[in-house]
Amino acid sequence: MDLKTTLAVSASGLRAQSLRMRVIAENLANADSVARTPGGDPYRRRLPTFSSEVDRQTGAAGVRVDSIEADKSDFQRVYQPGSPAADANGYVKKPNVNALVEGADMKAAQRSYEANLSAIEAAKSLTMRTIDLLK
Numbered sequence: 510m511d512l513k514t515t516l517a518v519s520a521s522g523l524r525a526q527s528l529r530m531r532v533i534a535e536n537l538a539n540a541d542s543v544a545r546t547p548g549g550d551p552y553r554r555r556l557p558t559f560s561s562e563v564d565r566q567t568g569a570a571g572v573r574v575d576s577i578e579a580d581k582s583d584f585q586r587v588y589q590p591g592s593p594a595a596d597a598n599g600y601v602k603k604p605n606v607n608a609l610v611e612g613a614d615m616k617a618a619q620r621s622y623e624a625n626l627s628a629i630e631a632a633k634s635l636t637m638r639t640i641d642l643l644k
Contacts, residue, residue: 514569515632521571522625525559528574529618532557533611540606548596552604554580580605 532555539552555577562573582605590599 511567512632512636514564514567516629517564517567518569518571519625519628519632521562521573522628523622525557525572525574526618526622526625528577529557530615530622532577533615533618536606537608537611537615540604540608540611542604543592543594543601545594547594549594549602551584551594551602552606553584554582554604554606556580 536554542552544551556579557577558575559572560575561570563570584602584605586600587603588599589595589601592601594601596602
């Protein structure tokens, strides 16, 4: 694999993990959001989906973001009759965001991002060593 292909594959991974971290940050930022109307639905956790994409020019497989979809899991219901977001029975729907799961996902995305950076750095270092040998 040449330098251009290596960089293209790692760059696609960087873009994918960067988007993944942004979506996780959005989920965490809205973890305590409730509906604006009584009995309405609060923020729904979002999940990015990825797929493999082959670059026709280089033949290298990279990562492509397919979509960012809403998590279909149920909302947690909490009894808070005084809340403006409460339904007729006094229950408020809380977002389906679990901070522990989001934290673990963020750590995994961060590690993947760092691995792609390391691959770029290794390719750059090998190229520089090759150039030094040719001098």
